[in-house]
Amino acid sequence: MGSLPKYQTPGTAAGGTSEGNQLFPVFLKLNQLHTLLIGAGNVGLEKLNAVLANSPLARVTIIADYVSDEVYELAGKFPQVTIHNRLFTESDLNDVNLVIVATGNESLNNYIRDVAHQHNLLLNVADKPSLCDFYLGSIVQKGDLKVAISTNGKSPTVAKRLKEVLNEGIPDELDTTLQQMSRLRDTLSGDFAHKVKKLNEITSVLIEPKDEIAERKNFKWLIWCSIVASIAITITAFWLKNPGFQSFVQTINPVFYYFLGASFIFALVDGAIGMSYGVTSTTFSLTMGIPPAAASMGVHLSEIMSNGIAGWMHYRMGNINWRLFKLLLIPGIIGAALGAYVVSSLEHYSMYTKPAVSVYTLILGIVIFKKAFKGKHKKADKKIKRISLLGFGGGFIDAVGGGGWGSIVLSSLIAGGRNARFSLGTVKLSRFFIAMVSSVTFILMLSHGNHWEAIFGMVIGSALASPIAARVSNQISTKAIMVSVAVIVILISLYSIQKFVVKVL
Structure with a gap:
């Protein structure tokens, strides 16, 4: 052992002045x-x-x-x-x-x-x-749990009394909990940070106040009631305004299966890399001849449930920055409703809006390609402060282009120095409401129903992919997927733009 320091009375500095309890607790083998x-x-x-x-x-x-x-x-x-x-x-x-x-x-x-x-x-x-x-010190032991109590040598009697209180207050069954947690830890894979995060999720209910539990339950019901309400509004509007929807229910067009399979794959990709569902779905829809407004409506309808579930999971894990959520939500909803209104009003001019959206998807494809080869983002010196303006712009562009809320808003928040985990959770949760508002606006604005087979194929395909998307993310290289998505989106967007230029000339 090394030389001991010059002896001092515990709790007293060299000059004799009291420094409080200076003991450092250890457990010796x-x-x-x-x-x-x-x-x-x-x-x-x-x-x-x-x-x-x-x-x-x-x-x-x-x-x-x-x-x-x-x-x-x-x-x-x-x-x-x-x-x-x-x-x-x-x-x-x-x-x-x-x-x-x-x-x-x-x-x-x-x-x-x-x-x-x-x-x-x-x-x-x-x-x-x-x-x-x-x-x-006095020791309280419940199986593998051991609590040591010290009064800094002032009163062993007080330590013994505290020991009695804790012995009565801590149930013997707590050791069973420790053994179960130990076995659970042994079953977890991944690095240390992942294991800690998973164990925190499981044990958070032990320390969560009752009012927070009640709030969480209320929020859960709000999410699911919103989903049910949006589905009911969608079906009712389709049935009352669009006779084509009624016939679609009876006779399914093969296009439905094309979009079902494509949307399933796009949702898997989105689950693997956390982005690109909107841009891939919109690009595919435009290539298949779907007008921009109908394509954007299909994307947003299919995102309601997936983002509702994702937002709920992030809420459960405590990944929501509520101040940021409030700053994004209202401007984002206004921007989304306005964007959906504008693109729906221009539906008769889809010949011109379609290439504009293709240019937008081309830009997003390039952004995804750059992200694939970009290292971890360095933290900015200052956080982005114009959150409301970012939410409005992100909601508007997302509705007009059929996607981009995650790419634009999330990327901007992280680039502006915001915490990545809380930014992701907040953007996912707010996306649920953005998608719902955009969808309802599109349904109320659009007057014809020639593309329901494509839209419902997207809705069902993404819903089927949601439960297994997380597993896919652990099996496939994120970089490889991002490069593939970027190349496909860029090529298809260029093809669509080229067709428009040739047609005009």
Whole structure:
């Protein structure tokens, strides 16, 4: 061991000024150390009981000119405990790690302290805090759970009373919980950070206040009621305004299956890389001849449920920045409603709006391609502050182009120095409401129903992919997917633009 520092009374600085409790709690593996106990009367018996009760395999050597019958009896139950009925000598300090003194002889105690320090050993002297390098605190134990209590040597009686309170207050069944958590930890894969996050999710309910639990339940019902309401509004509007919807229910167009399969794949890709569903779905829809407004409506309808579930999961994990959520939500809804209104009003001019949207998807494809080869983003010096303006712009562009809320808003927040985890959770949750408002606006604005087979294919395809999207993200290279998506989107967008230019010329 290294040399011990100049001795100071615990809790007191070198100048004698009180510094409060300066003790540093540790738990020693006494089964791997050699402990010397000097004294074997009543106090020695108490110390030996404390050591063996907490560490039954502790190696203890007892030195005492008097050994009580109770000490002999207790030591006889532990073969690794040795008793020497004689006076203490300095050579007894050889090959030991800790010293506990229980003699009641003040001069002997002072002598043992001096020679123990010369041997660089830590010691505890019963009922003499000023001579101690460490204290034996009161212990509360429930199986593998162990709680140590110390009063800085001021009052062992108070420590014992606290021990009684905790013994009664902590249920014995808590050890069962520890064993189950240990087995659960052994089943988890991934790195340390992932395991900690997963265990925090599971145990968060143990410390969550009742009012937060009630709030969470209310929010859950709000999410699901909103989903049910949006579906009911959608079906009712389709049925009342569009006779084509009624015939679609009876006769399914093959286009439905094309969009079902494509949307399923796009949703898997989005689950793997956290973005691109809007841009891939919109690009595919435009290529298949769907007008921009109808394409955007299909994308937003299919995103209602997936983003509602994702937002709820992030809410459960505590990944929501509520101040940021409020700043994004209202402007985002206004922007989305306005964007959906504008693009729906221009539906008759889809010949011209379609290439404009293709240019937009081309830009997003390039952004995705750049992200694939870009390293981790360095934290900005200042956080982005115009959150409301960002939400409005993101909602408007997302509705007009059929996607981009995640790419634009999330990227801007992270680039502006916001925490990535909280930004992702907040953007996902707000996206649910943005998608719902955009969808309702599109349904109320559009007057014809020639593309319901494509729209419902997208809705059902993305819903089927949602449960397995997370598994896909763990099996496929994110970089490879992003590059593939970017190349496909860029090529299809260029093809659509080229067709428009040729047609005009």
